[in-house]
Amino acid sequence: MLDKDQIAAASRVLVQHWHAGTKLDALAANLRPQSRAEGYAVQAGLEAQSLGRLFGWKIAATSEAGQKHINVAGPLAGRIMSDTMIADGGTASMKGNEMRVGEPEFAFRMGGDLGPRAAPYSVDEVLAAVESLHPAIEIPDSRFADFVSAGEAQLIADNACAHLFVLGAASSANWRAMDLVEERPQITLRGERYVGHGKNVLGDPRVALAWLANELRGLGITLRAGEVVTTGTCHPPLPIQAGDHFAADFGVLGKVSVRFA
Numbered sequence: 001m002l003d004k005d006q007i008a009a010a011s012r013v014l015v016q017h018w019h020a021g022t023k024l025d026a027l028a029a030n031l032r033p034q035s036r037a038e039g040y041a042v043q044a045g046l047e048a049q050s051l052g053r054l055f056g057w058k059i060a061a062t063s064e065a066g067q068k069h070i071n072v073a074g075p076l077a078g079r080i081m082s083d084t085m086i087a088d089g090g091t092a093s094m095k096g097n098e099m100r101v102g103e104p105e106f107a108f109r110m111g112g113d114l115g116p117r118a119a120p121y122s123v124d125e126v127l128a129a130v131e132s133l134h135p136a137i138e139i140p141d142s143r144f145a146d147f148v149s150a151g152e153a154q155l156i157a158d159n160a161c162a163h164l165f166v167l168g169a170a171s172s173a174n175w176r177a178m179d180l181v182e183e184r185p186q187i188t189l190r191g192e193r194y195v196g197h198g199k200n201v202l203g204d205p206r207v208a209l210a211w212l213a214n215e216l217r218g219l220g221i222t223l224r225a226g227e228v229v230t231t232g233t234c235h236p237p238l239p240i241q242a243g244d245h246f247a248a249d250f251g252v253l254g255k256v257s258v259r260f261a
Contacts, residue, residue, distance in 0.1 A: 032154065
């Protein structure tokens with residue numbers, strides 16, 4: 001089991017690689033988390049050392065394709081920090097990015113707090129605490145050179161592969177009355193068109209949102225009003241490169257785009 005000093009040291013190593021844009025093969029054996037709980041403890045240290053503030057949360061591996069991409073059996077939660085945000089329509093740097101994929105996602109901004117408690121939150125309870133829905137694009141990456149072999153605990157410590165994030169405007173549509181499972185966002189990239197599917201996100205983006213609320217509940221963390229949760233890719237991760245323009249059209253729910261340099 002990692003002690004406080006080892007957890008802090010593991011966090012420092014990952015933060016140093018984050019700031020330098022460099023990769024490591026694995027954390028040293030004496031700093032390597034062996035469980036999800038230890039991974040989340042190291043991840044919390046990343047927030048403490050970040051140059052930004054906590055903007056919200058991401059969920060990695062909510063689809064079968066996403067799970068295969070990083071070789072894990074189920075979803076992982078990670079922190080979105082304010083210094084990793086790219087403006088809608090803005091330009092994201094590809095420097096140091098080895099994963100090199102873009103992911104269209106359904107994101108929710110919370111309007112109320114969901115704090116720790118004994119009983120799990122229902123989907124309806126979580127949705128009642130939501131303020132708005134947004135189209136979004138996540139640009140993940142890992143501090144591990146071989147993220148496929150890093151394993152669940154190290155990937156959680158690595159902030160669930162959080163890297164850069166683009167948040168679109170709040171939807172003006174009555175999204176609560178819509179079946180998000182059957183929403184099919186269209187992604188345009190290098191002249192090709194791809195179609196996502198809401199059901200790829202843990203079967204339903206709203207179910208994914210509730211999963212995140214309950215993952216934090218189990219960790220004793222409050223999901224706070226104002227924080228954004230992006231629920232995972234609705235299309236298999238799409239390869240990107242410098243010069244690309246990645247545009248995601250969520251129909252009546254809105255649009256979001258980013259360029260890569």
